[in-house]
Amino acid sequence: xxxxxxxxxxxxxxxxxxxxxxxxxxxxxxxxxxxxxxxxxxxxx
Numbered sequence: 065x066x067x068x069x070x071x072x073x074x075x076x077x078x079x080x081x082x083x084x085x086x087x088x089x090x091x092x093x094x095x096x097x098x099x100x101x102x103x104x105x106x107x108x109x
Contacts, residue, residue: 067091 065073067088074081 067084070084071081071088074084
């Protein structure tokens with residue numbers, strides 16, 4: 065189960081899985097930073 069699915073399932077059951085949310089947030093931030101880096105023209109061209 066992915067972090068997103070685990071977080072969604074916990075929320076649907078009335079709870080919050082902080083570990084899954086932390087991991088999901090870290091992955092999303094890494095993807096955003098990578099996209100910004102690539103768009104900046106510093107992507108190893």
